[in-house]
Amino acid sequence: MNKNELKNIAESLIETFNVAGRKSIELYTKGLKIEIKEDGSPVSNGDLKCNELITNKILELTPNIPIISEETVDLKIKNKEKIFWLIDPIDGTKEYIAGKEEYTLNAALIIDKVPVIGLVGAPKKKQLFYSYGINDSYLIENNKKIKNDCSKKTSKGEIVALASFSSPSEEIMKELKKYNVTSIVKMASSYKFCVIASGEYDIYAAKERANEWDYAAGHAVAEHAGAIIKTLDGKNFDYGKEDYANPSILMRRAQNLDD
Secondary structure, X not given: OOHHHHHHHHHHOHHXXXXXXXXXXXXXXXXOOEEEXXXXXXXXXXXXXXXXXXXXXXXXXXXXXXXXXXXXXXXXXOXXXXXXXXEEEEEOHHHHHOOOOOOEEEEEEEEOOEEEEEEEEEHHHOEEEEEOOOOOEEEEXXXXXXXXXXXXXXXXXXXEEEEOOOOOOHHHHHHHHOOOOOEXXXXXXXHHHHHHHOOOOOEEEEXXXXXXXXHHHHHHHHHHHOOEEEOOOOOEOOOOOOOXXXXXXXXXXXXXXXX
C-alpha cells in the first residue's frame, strides 16, 4: 500500500472511532454489564460494542485483510499473517469500568512486522490520535487537527517518565536513571504512547508485558511523530509474533530528552 492509500483508510476510520467513543460513554452511564474472561480479566458490553463498530468498519474498508482483536482472538491458533489488523477495542478496561479517563480505543494495521496505521481514541478526554506514516501523526481535539512531532513540552532539565505501575521494578529504575529522569508518572493504557507523541512526557520503559494489540496503535502514533521505540536491549520492536506477546519496550520522545 502507498501512503495515500494508508491515509485514506486511516481517515475513513475517524468517524467510526468517534461514534464508538461516544457509545462507550453512553454504555458506562447506563451501567455496564461485566463478565470475567478465562484469563481472569474483565470485559464489558462497552468493550464488545466498540469491537463490533470498529471491526465492521475495517471489514468494509479492507475486506481481504485479517482482523485480530483482543475480544475475538483464539490464542491457541498461532499468528502466521504478514498483513493484518490488531484491535484492542478498549485498552484499560479496568479504568473504563472505574469511570476513569485513561482508557483508549485502538486499531493498527501491521505490514511486515511494522504498524503502518494507528488510531487511538480517548473518548473521555475528547481526543483522537491517528497516524499513517513517518511525519504524519495527528491529534484531533476541539475539531482542530494538530500535528504530533514529539516536541518537548516539559521544562528544560525536567525529564518525566511514564510507568505502568506505581513502583517500577529495579531493572526499569536502573534504565530510567540512564536518561536522568527527574520524575515518574503512573499512567494506564496506550494513552502513554500518545502523550509521548505530543511531547508532554519524555520516556517509557517496561519489561515484557501485555499483548501486541495493547501497543500497536499507540506505537504507530508515537513512532510516526518521531519517537524512538526499541526493546530494552536495543532490538526492533516487531509485531506478528505467533503468540502475540510483547517484548520489553523503551520508548523515547527523542535521542536527547532535554531538547
